[in-house]
Amino acid sequence: MSKSAEKRLAKAPILAELQKRANQGTRGFHMPGHQGGQGLWPPYRDMLQQWGPRMDLTELPGLDNLAAAAGCIAESQKQMAALAGAVKTYYLVNGSTVGLQAALLAANHRSGRVLMPAHAHMSLFNGLILTGGRLTVLPAEVDPAWGIPLGVPSHLFEEKALPEGEVLVTVNPTYHGVMADLSAQKHWLEAHPGTAWLVDEAHGPHLPYLDHPAGGSALSYKADLVVQSTHKMVGTLTQTALLHCGREIWQQPLQQALNILQTSSPSYLFLGALDAFQAQMQEDGRERLRTVRQLALSLADEIRAMGGYRLWQDEMPAGWQADPCKITVNADALGMTGFELSRLLRENYQIDAELAARSHVLFMITMGHEAADIRKLTAAMKDIADKAPLEPPAVKRSAPCLRLPGCWMEAEFSPRQIYYGRKRAVPLKAAAGSIAAAAVVPYPPGIPLWVPGMVIETEHLRILEDWLSEGEACVGLDHRQDGYYIMVCDGPPAAG
Ligand SMILES: Cc1ncc(COP(=O)(O)O)c(C=O)c1O
Secondary structure (H helix, E strand, O other), X not given: OOXXXXXXXXXXXXXXXXXXXXXXXXXXXXXXXXXOOOOOOHHHHHHHHHHHHHHOOOOOOOOOOHHHOOOHHHHHHHHHHHHHOXXXXXXXXXXXXXXXXXXXHHHOOOOOEEEEEOOOOHHHHHHHHHHOOEEEXXXXXXXXXXXXXXXXXXXHHHOOOOOOOOEEEEEOOOOOOEOOOHHHHHHHHHHOOOOEEEEEOOOOOOHHHOOOOOOOOHHHHOOOEEEEOHHHHOOOOOOOEEEEEOOHHHHHHHHHHHHHHOOOOOOXXXXXXXXXXXXXXXXXXXXXXXHHHHHHHHHHHHHHHHOOOEEXXXXXXXXXXXXXXXEEEEOHHHOOOHHHHHHHHHHHHOEEEOEEOOOOEEEEOOOOOOHHHHHHHHHHHHHXXXXXXXXXXXXXXXXXXXXXXXXXXXXXXXXXXXXXOOEEEEEHHHOOOOEEOOOEEEEOOOOOOEOOOOEOOHHHHHHHHHHHHOOOEEEOOEEEOOEEEEEEEOOOOOOO
C-alpha cells in the first residue's frame, strides 16, 4: 500500500486497525477457521483475489435468489445436503445465530415448551423472545477443577419426570469442544416423538466428515434440525453457516422463518464461500480435515512433552469426550495465568489464541492450519516454558467455578413475556428473590447464571460477587458509581 493511501486510512478507524493487523503477520489459532485464507478452497481464494468487489453482486440473471432458491443456489445447497447427510440444507448469511432462531421459530409456538441446556448460546435464549413459549432449563455440568462447561448429564434423559416439549435443544460440541451424549438424547426422543430435536453444532461443521470417535454429527442420529457455523472450524467467511434439515416436514416452516429473519440482500461473497466449502468437501476436504486432526493430536503430544503445561483433555471428568481440534492449556506450574500466557504469545511470538481466561488458554486447530503453524506455536510454547523461573510464584487461584443448577427448572415467565414486561434496575445486593429481566453471563465460559424469567437465587448472587471480586468479565450488568445493578421484572408481565 502506498504511503498516501496509508495516511488516508487515518480517517477510517476500522480499516486502519485491520491494516495494522495484516502488517503484523500474526498467526491465529482462532476463528475464522480459514486462517487468513489458507483454508479457503483454492479456486474461490483465487477468485476473491482476482475479482473481490466484482463478486459482490445481487440477484442478477443466473444468480438465483436465496429466499426462493431454484437455480445455482438450490443446486449448491442440494450438493451440500448430500455431503452432510441432510434432507435439505439452507445457506445462512448471519451465522448460526439466525439458523438457531429460525429453527425455533419453525418448531416452537406461543405456548410450546423448549428444553434448553443451561450452557446454550444466548442466540437460543433470545430466539425464545421471538417465538414465545415456556422455557425449561436443563442443568449443565461444569468441570469443577477448570471451570469449563461440560454438558447435560446423560442420566437426566433417563428421568421419567423430564417433561416433553416442542423442542429439545442440544449443544454438540461446546465452544471448548465437549461432545454431547447424542445416543442418550436420541433414546429419550424416541420415547417422546412429539419433541423436535434442534442441535447447535456451531462448533461442529467438520463432524459429519470425520469418523468416530472424533466425528459424530447429530445428523447421523437423524436430528430434526442441525445448525453449523462453517466460519468457525472449517474454511468459509465469517457470518456464513448452514442449517441442515433432517426431515421433510420442516422445509416449508424453515424457509418461511428464514425469509423473516435473514436479509433480502444476501452477500454473494458469502454464498460463494459456502459453495466453495461443499466443492472442497467433494474434492480433498475429508482428507484435509483428517490431516488437521492429526496436527492437533501432534500439538497436544508436543505440549505434554514440554512439561510445565497441563492439557484439559487429559483431565476431563470421566464420561466426557472432547474434540481433539480444541486444545485447552493451563500454565499454573510456570507461574502464569492464561491471560499472561496469551499476552506473551501475542507480544513476543505474534501468535493469537482463541480465548484467554485466568485458568486456561484455548487454541482452535482448523481447516486453515498447516504443519508450519503448529511448529510455530510449539516452538513458542517451548521457549516460554524454558524461560520460566525454576521456582515460579504460585498463580492466584482462578475465579470460583460456576455451579449451575443440578436439576431441570421451569422459568417463572417466558423470555418473551419478560421482554415486554415492566423492568427496573436494582442494586445487585437487593436482587435476591426477584425475577431476572436480563441474562447475566460470566465470560468465560459464557453460560448464563440466570436468564430472563428465572428467579434470582441468593446462591447465584454469591457466586457472581465472588466472580466479580476476582476481576472476571460478566455481560448483563450495569456498573454504576455505587456498584453493580441488574434488571429485574417488576409487576405482571404482558401477556403473550
Ligand atoms: C455454541 C454456540 N452456538 C451458536 C453460536 C452463534 O454462532 P454464530 O457466531 O455463527 O452466529 C456460537 C457463537 O460463538 C456458539 O459458540
